[in-house]
Amino acid sequence: MTPAVSEHLDPGELDRLHLWWRAANFLSAGQIYLMDNPLLREPLRPEHIKPRLLGHWGTTPGLNFVYAHLNRAIRLRDLAMMYVIGPGHGGPGLVAAAWLEGTYSEIYPDVAQDTEGLKRLVTQFSFPGGIPSHVAPETPGSIHEGGELGYSLSHAFGAVFDNPDLIVPCIIGDGEAETGPLATSWHSNKFLNPATDGAVLPILHLNGYKIANPAVLARIPDEELLNMLRGFGYEPYLVAGDEPAPMHHLFAATLDRCLDEIAAIQRRARREQSAQRPRWPMIVLRTPKGWTGPDTVDGKHVAGTWRAHQVPIKDPWHNPEHLWLLESWMRSYEPGELFEASGAPVRSIRANNPAGNRRMSASPHANGGHLLRALRLPDFRDYALEVEHPGATTGEATRELGRFLRDVLRLSENERNFRIFAPDENNSNRLGAVLEATSRAWTAEILPGDDSLAGDGRVMEVLSEHTCQGWLEGYLLTGRHGFYSCYEAFAHIVDSMVNQHAKWLKVAGQLAWRQPIASMNYLLTSHVWRQDHNGFSHQDPGFIDHVVNKKAEVVRVYLPPDANTLLSVVDHCLRSRDYINVVVAGKQPAPQYLDMESAVVHCTKGIGIWDWASSDGDGDPDVVMGCAGDVPTMETLAAVDLLLREFPDLRVRVVNVVDLMRLQDEREHPHGLSDAEFDSLFTRDRPVIFNYHGYPWLIHRLTYRRHNHENMHVRGYKEEGTTTTPFDMCVLNQIDRFNLAIDVIDRVPRLGPRAAYAREALKTKLIEHRHYVSTHGEDMPEIREWVWPGR
Numbered sequence: 069m070t071p072a073v074s075e076h077l078d079p080g081e082l083d084r085l086h087l088w089w090r091a092a093n094f095l096s097a098g099q100i101y102l103m104d105n106p107l108l109r110e111p112l113r114p115e116h117i118k119p120r121l122l123g124h125w126g127t128t129p130g131l132n133f134v135y136a137h138l139n140r141a142i143r144l145r146d147l148a149m150m151y152v153i154g155p156g157h158g159g160p161g162l163v164a165a166a167w168l169e170g171t172y173s174e175i176y177p178d179v180a181q182d183t184e185g186l187k188r189l190v191t192q193f194s195f196p197g198g199i200p201s202h203v204a205p206e207t208p209g210s211i212h213e214g215g216e217l218g219y220s221l222s223h224a225f226g227a228v229f230d231n232p233d234l235i236v237p238c239i240i241g242d243g244e245a246e247t248g249p250l251a252t253s254w255h256s257n258k259f260l261n262p263a264t265d266g267a268v269l270p271i272l273h274l275n276g277y278k279i280a281n282p283a284v285l286a287r288i289p290d291e292e293l294l295n296m297l298r299g300f301g302y303e304p305y306l307v308a309g310d311e312p313a314p315m316h317h318l319f320a321a322t323l324d325r326c327l328d329e330i331a332a333i334q335r336r337a338r339r340e341q342s343a344q345r346p347r348w349p350m351i352v353l354r355t356p357k358g359w360t361g362p363d364t365v366d367g368k369h370v371a372g373t374w375r376a377h378q379v380p381i382k383d384p385w386h387n388p389e390h391l392w393l394l395e396s397w398m399r400s401y402e403p404g405e406l407f408e409a410s411g412a413p414v415r416s417i418r419a420n421n422p423a424g425n426r427r428m429s430a431s432p433h434a435n436g437g438h439l440l441r442a443l444r445l446p447d448f449r450d451y452a453l454e455v456e457h458p459g460a461t462t463g464e465a466t467r468e469l470g471r472f473l474r475d476v477l478r479l480s481e482n483e484r485n486f487r488i489f490a491p492d493e494n495n496s497n498r499l500g501a502v503l504e505a506t507s508r509a510w511t512a513e514i515l516p517g518d519d520s521l522a523g524d525g526r527v528m529e530v531l532s533e534h535t536c537q538g539w540l541e542g543y544l545l546t547g548r549h550g551f552y553s554c555y556e557a558f559a560h561i562v563d564s565m566v567n568q569h570a571k572w573l574k575v576a577g578q579l580a581w582r583q584p585i586a587s588m589n590y591l592l593t594s595h596v597w598r599q600d601h602n603g604f605s606h607q608d609p610g611f612i613d614h615v616v617n618k619k620a621e622v623v624r625v626y627l628p629p630d631a632n633t634l635l636s637v638v639d640h641c642l643r644s645r646d647y648i649n650v651v652v653a654g655k656q657p658a659p660q661y662l663d664m665e666s667a668v669v670h671c672t673k674g675i676g677i678w679d680w681a682s683s684d685g686d687g688d689p690d691v692v693m694g695c696a697g698d699v700p701t702m703e704t705l706a707a708v709d710l711l712l713r714e715f716p717d718l719r720v721r722v723v724n725v726v727d728l729m730r731l732q733d734e735r736e737h738p739h740g741l742s743d744a745e746f747d748s749l750f751t752r753d754r755p756v757i758f759n760y761h762g763y764p765w766l767i768h769r770l771t772y773r774r775h776n777h778e779n780m781h782v783r784g785y786k787e788e789g790t791t792t793t794p795f796d797m798c799v800l801n802q803i804d805r806f807n808l809a810i811d812v813i814d815r816v817p818r819l820g821p822r823a824a825y826a827r828e829a830l831k832t833k834l835i836e837h838r839h840y841v842s843t844h845g846e847d848m849p850e851i852r853e854w855v856w857p858g859r
Contacts, residue, residue, distance in 0.1 A: 076321040092132035094401035095164035099193035106186040112395040122194035124157035126377040129359040131161040142422040155241035156214025159202040166429035183411030205576040209429035211545040218247030225256035226542020228266030230484035242283035249534035254300040258512040262337035270350040275357035277374035308354035436547030437583020444481040448639040452664035459856025461660040465631040470501035477505035492531040498655040533561040556592040557608040570618035584645035597699035607789035609762035620737040625728040629701040632667035674727030681722040689721035696725035697761025707808035755815040760784040795847040
């Protein structure tokens with residue numbers, strides 16, 4: 069529905085709004101086209117135009133329109149707001165807004181509010197050595213990268229969780245609304261607690277087209293669209309038109325009504341303890357694409373069509389008519405009325421700006437490191453599994469971690485500062501202990517028998533990896549801490565989101581004014597080697613490969629072999645800043661190798677010789693057995709056990725890797741080993757059999773510069789899998805103990821003739837295994853009951 073309105077704004081308010089909007093539109097067009105003469109104080113000439121015209125005009129005027137109105141509301145109501153825009157290519161609009169508000173010049177003093185600063189402002193946009201064409205970390209007030217199509221609404225909700233005073237207007241593009249992540253994130257309102265969280269005001273911006281095709285939601289009847297949004301649980305208000313003055317009145321009235329409703333919802337929840345899920349307001353804004361831009365170019369309609377999407381006038385450099393059109397368009401904003409002789413915005417425009425941190429471009433929430441409080445963490449050593457000697461204890465690593473995370477949640481200092489995110493897998497991932505400290509967040513209907521649901525819960529579960537990722541990113545970027553657990557194979561669903569977050573961290577780390585934020589912490593469990601029951605579709609360790617492609621200063625990968633090393637690693641990750649930490653650990657009962665003191669030392673080094681599993685003493689080994697990952701480590705140790713039973717004089721060195729990036733050259737990664745350190749572990753000339761959790765070629769990629777790379781033989785996942793037994797998964801991919809032992813025999817010549825008989829016996833064992841599992845449906849007793857002998 070649309071509120072009835074005639075003249076909602078007084079003449080002074082209308083004038084301020086319209087002037088501000090005209091100035092933002094003028095500066096936006098200027099950024100796309102100009103590198104000189106920014107205020108058109110002389111006739112426009114080709115040399116004033118950029119040689120490469122880049123940027124997106126079509127969505128920008130609508131974004132500027134909303135921004136102007138939000139500023140009015142902030143001033144009149146003293147609101148804390150942060151602006152999130154899904155059409156991230158509306159970058160010139162947000163840069164223009166930050167400059168008009170003065171924030172841009174405060175952060176970048178050389179882009180001052182004067183004529184010279186304006187020249188720098190327009191020239192730098194989409195220009196070598198300048199700034200991107202989209203919203204980016206360089207843009208003050210932003211947490212949402214221009215490439216993040218589909219994630220705006222989940223970012224907005226993540227930002228307001230545990231931020232009771234914050235309102236995030238979230239502009240959802242009509243093209244963006246067609247994406248799967250956005251479609252699911254509408255349901256975030258079922259997880260928002262009006263008593264303790266802030267509010268999101270979704271604004272669905274319909275301007276009719278994407279790059280070339282019509283937008284789906286812009287081409288369905290209003291009744292169908294509004295019913296869909298009501299079905300998502302919102303109360304939608306429609307604002308549509310193209311005449312500026314009526315649209316200003318209508319949008320201002322609608323925005324005021326929505327803000328009144330938000331305030332009433334929060335008041336009821338906070339004062340009257342209302343537990344009923346509210347119907348939150350939202351706005352559907354229909355405006356022409358390229359609003360206020362050129363109507364026609366070369367005899368073809370532009371404004372209101374797909375042709376306005378990017379650069380509406382293509383060739384002002386060489387086409388005199390295009391140059392005239394561009395100058396006419398930009399002069400239609402009457403820049404002489406917008407800027408003083410110095411180049412600063414006129415007083416009426418400045419009067420529409422909020423003050424200080426109330427400016428959306430200066431919101432501390434959009435530079436969350438300013439608000440970040442360190443987590444208080446219990447001593448992870450208190451959660452240690454007792455390990456009298458390696459392999460003597462069996463435990464479930466992630467279950468022990470769940471006890472630690474439970475107590476992180478229990479500490480009062482962490483209340484409203486830490487949440488756990490899981491796509492409907494928290495208990496499956498053996499983290500169920502956290503529900504002893506809090507519930508799952510849920511404001512939809514609760515039925516008798518439901519498990520741990522409450523409006524104030526801090527475990528965020530929805531069966532959408534995209535939405536969990538988006539919530540967590542919004543939560544971290546606004547200054548809080550989080551932890552994400554996921555089935556390993558399905559972490560790939562958020563590959564693109566991880567890309568964008570990594571790029572954000574990389575660029576933000578180069579900006580002195582961007583403060584460090586808490587790291588993105590992933591626990592990948594239910595991993596490839598224990599997805600034997602779910603089968604081939606659930607068997608994929610490739611998320612590690614994807615993450616390792618990102619910049620070295622951002623990425624960390626850990627493969628703790630047991631519970632105590634997992635506890636040590638996660639404690640480190642929760643304390644870290646500005647990283648993407650990927651931790652891979654199993655949830656099934658497994659051998660435990662290191663007591664807590666040994667685990668801390670091993671994790672601190674990141675890589676090391678396990679002397680208790682080795683037989684080379686102080687001399688050179690015959691073979692180095694490397695391993696990374698819990699199941700590959702177990703199979704490596706079992707192979708060593710087999711070999712030393714058969715060849716007691718064999719000199720074996722076992723090297724376990726927790727921090728995967730230790731394998732890389734120190735010149736390539738901050739955690740990388742020097743060549744001397746690497747050689748001291750793996751030698752310069754002995755065979756290395758490396759048993760790895762994931763795809764084997766990643767180890768080759770990380771070590772290709774090493775002296776002994778030609779002697780490194782890596783075993784890992786080879787895309788062989790099915791529904792089978794745990795050990796059979798290892799055999800299918802040849803990371804099992806029998807194949808490893810055969811590999812050693814084949815590569816250590818001094819074992820001589822006796823090796824032939826041992827090799828035949830191992831081949832026989834593989835045949836016995838195949839027959840046994842196909843007959844009995846489980847692994848052989850000697851496999852199931854194997855323990856490290858504790859030599």
